[in-house]
Amino acid sequence: MADVITYRDAVAEGIAREMRRDPSVVCLGEDIGAAEGVFKTTVGLLKEFGPDRVWDTPISEQAIVGAAMGAAMTGMRPVAEIMFSDFLACCYDYIANEIPKVRYMTGGQVTVPLVVRTANGGGLGFGAQHSQAVENWVFAVPGLKIAAPSTSDDVVGLMAAAIRSDDPVVFFEHKGLLATKGPPAAEGHVVELGRAxxxxxxxxxxxxxxxxxxxxxxxxxxxxxxxxxxxxxxxxxxxxxxxxxxxxxxxxxxxxxxxxxxxxxxxxxxxxxxxxxxxxxxxxxxxxxxxxxxxxxxxxxxxxxxxxxxxxxxxxxxxxxxxxxx
Amino acid sequence: MTETTVRPASELDAHDVLALYEQMQLIRRTERAAHDLFMSGLVKGTTHLAAGQEAVAVGASAALRPDDYVFATYRGHHHAMARGATPEECLAELMSRATGLCRAKGGSMHLTKASSGMLGSYAIVGSHLPMAVGAAWSARLRGTEQVAVAFFGDGTTNIGAFHESLNLAAVWRLPVLFVCENNFYMEYTPIGAVTAVPHPAADRAGAHALPSEVIDGNDVLVVYDAVRRAAERARAGDGPTVIEAETYRHFGHSRADPATYRPADEVERWLDHDPLDIARDRLGALNVSDDAVEQADARARRVVDDAIEAAKNAPDADPAEAFTDVWADGGNAWRT
CATH class of the missing domain: 3.40.50.920 (Rossmann fold)
Incomplete structure (x- = not known):
């Protein structure tokens, strides 16, 4: 194992570790398969896990997150990518009205174990519609868990906890940190959600x-x-x-x-x-x-x-x- | 276990069709009760009643396997009951009782019976179509040959999630059925006034390379056969189908809406095309006696009368329920 790993590679590593241990983990999103993600955060996933577990989607944010929700309600653990967090606005119905509420409003009849991953934040000169830090958009809604790691090992540890969580998690990957490097996470590394x-x-x-x-x-x-x-x-x-x-x-x-x-x-x-x-x-x-x-x-x-x-x-x-x- | 083949409507016997009729009658009477209870102040908030649209839910449900998935809209009482929710559970939910289907946390617009595959009623128009696509995707991934059905109104066909869903389901060839209950009104506005094509769902299917069918949604056997064929195709791996079932609601859009925006002759025409009357004609053709039909009516009346009494006498929702079921562990803690 290398001495250091980039935050970017840690994202793919964190997802891959969970896909290896749990066959119900599947990924979907725009350009995540053959293209390996516009931020290269899904490198190697299609190659290792094949097209039955890594699905390229059209530019349809509602369908991506809504389908993840339907799959999560029926036995899968989907990991959906929304390319830029600004695009959460395109599927905000699912973030604000559907995913955080369905368990509650059905009296606990259903569970939604899914992760919505998204590249968040500015500093890279992408302008007003591709640079926002929008964790507050999600923080405004009770019923969602929110992770936003700052280091490579936390990316892996929090990704493990997020994917294993029976509650929905929005996972913010910071664009400005993707190239940063840190020590790789130990095997089986899990960071409990909600621990500073x-x-x-x-x-x-x-x-x-x-x-x-x-x-x-x-x-x-x-x-x-x-x-x-x-x-x-x-x-x-x-x-x-x-x-x-x-x-x-x-x-x-x-x-x-x-x-x-x-x-x-x-x-x-x-x-x-x-x-x-x-x-x-x-x-x-x-x-x-x-x-x-x-x-x-x-x-x-x-x-x-x-x-x-x-x-x-x-x-x-x-x-x-x-x-x-x- | 589950049936793998569903018989065509032509092979259903008198007993089968009488059961479908009785279920529709049960829904009709429950919806009437919901209306009366709302008007008398025992149901708060809102209701969107499906009286007149029973054949879509009952016909479709009968053509599905028990482990298939169903997603409905805020006008979804009939779908919950067609998938096994009892009138008592439904009325208790509407009346904010502890015994309600969702323990009084959902209300009229969110009836859900997950234990029998009815995965919810959703009150944001079109939101559940992607979910049905996801449930179908999940069925494919798990290799279960289940299908997922999204029921929705004509108004849904003009929202983005409808088109995103049809396209994704078509591209991935998923086992999902899109069943439009076209009752010709988007809330208070005629659907034709806000839609560029005459058949709001079926005419859009071609744009996503999907087959479609426009059917009489008030004939329970016509619905049954259309859904049976579409489900068979879906299970065989041949992808989604769009079914546009033409029907009509007997009440207004919601609450106490008298629906005066609908022309009297149109209302009369549709009341003469009542799904219960059509089913009675079907029963007559199968030599079911009037007496047997009246007995079915009496059974349905008794069940709903008992449900009203039970719901009225049930305890109110437990205040502690406000703070449960946010998280999968049952709790709601958002901080340390």
Whole structure:
């Protein structure tokens, strides 16, 4: 086994591991078979598992996710790919009205063990309709679990948990992280859904991050250390279940909270997280809570403009220094 | 085990046809009860009644295997009952009782009987067609020779999910039946006023290289035979079929809608083409006595009367139910 594996290859590896252990796992999506995915996140799957388990679909997002739902209700564990997370809007009926509700509204008569995988986020200059971080779109709907890994081994471990989950999971793969490298996951590696990971220990401030904002937070923490500020970095890894307990435990130590989100400030997931902290952890705080999120504008195309909208290391470092001085 | 071949309608005997008639009568009476209970305030929210459209559900169901899958719309009481849900379970659900089919968490628009393959009634128009395609795909992958049937209204044929479903099912040659219950009204608007082709479902099938048939949806044996043939083709690996069953609802679109937008002569024509009357003629041709038909009517009346009483006397939904069944473990925890 190689010393390192890219996040991109970890996606295919994570799916392949589950397909090997469970014949009911099948994949469907646009260009996932012979083309091996537009992001090359399904490389090798068609070759290893054949056309009965890896299905190329037309550009029909409703049919893709709706068919995955029907298959999940009848004994399969489908893994559906929606190429860009922006396209979740094309099948949002299934995300908002069908998949999260059918178990509940039938009084528990059916179960929907499926995964919707999708490439999320910006920073690559794809413009307003192919760059959004839309985890908040999904977070708005009770009844879905949400994973958004930041490292290669978490991609594999969370993919295993997501595919094995009897509940529906939306799995965000960050486009900006696909080329990053990390240690490969051990055989049988599974990361339980809803367990945050402390990426760096610190005493002065807690930085809560998700997916692409995890490396941003880690870079900022390194700079902050040079300024004499010790930052703890927590990777949430999942939004549902949301590991509030891990955040509160960190605040026992640091008493200062900064949440770093790529989705827009308006309606972003951090709003829910900080509301729980304000409600249940107010006594732990020595300073106001800060949310650093994307600006509330559509994503622009040019690099120089996109960098204005999505929070980067400079902005995070600056805001944390202000807070540390409070 | 399940029957592998379904006999043609011409081979059904008097007993078989009387059973179909009785089931339609049971649905008719349950729908009437649902209407009366709604008007008297015992059913809250909304109802979309299928009185007049019973033959589609009963004829189709009789032509399917017990392990086949059925998906329906918010006008789906008849499909739930045709697949084995009892009038009592259905009325209790409509009346928010703990004994309801979905333990009062679904209501009129979401009747579901998963234990007999009736995988739900869906209230977003067209949403269940892709699901039926997926259930058919699953049957293919598991090698079970099951078929999946999506029942939908004429209004569904103008939404994207309809076309995505027909295309994908055709390309993958899946064992799925698309059965349109064309009752000629998209809610309050004549379907012809908003659709460019005269047969909203059947005329679109060709665009997806699918065979189609327009049938009398009020004749239970005609429906039975059409579904039987389509299911046979599907099981043989010959792919999907579109069936457009022309029918008519006796009540309005929903709730207390008096349906005054429908011309009186049209209503009269369709009331003269009532699926129960047509089935009675069929029974007469099979030499079933009026007495035997009246006994079937009496049985259906008794079952529905008892169902109304049982549902009225059943306990209300348990408040704790609001917080169960979100996740597969039965719970609802979204955070630590």
């Amino acid at each position: 990971r402390t990426m760096r220990d610190g005493d002065d401030v807690t930085l809560v991050a998700l997916a692409s904002t995890v490396p941003v937070a880690l870079d900022a923490a390194e700079r902050l250390a040079g300024e004499g500020v010790s930052a703890e970095v927590i990777d949430l890894r999942c939004l549902v279940p949301l590991d509030v307990a891990a955040v509160l435990a960190s605040l026992e130590k640091t008493s200062r909270l900064v949440v770093i989100e790529e989705n827009p400030y308006q309606g972003g997931w951090g709003g829910t997280l900080v509301s729980v902290v304000a409600d249940e952890g107010f006594d732990l705080l020595d300073a106001p809570i800060k949310r650093i999120a994307a600006a509330c504008v559509p994503l622009p195309f040019a690099d120089a403009l996109e960098a204005q909208v999505i929070p980067g290391v400079d902005a995070v470092t600056e805001r944390v220094l202000e807070l540390a001085a409070y």
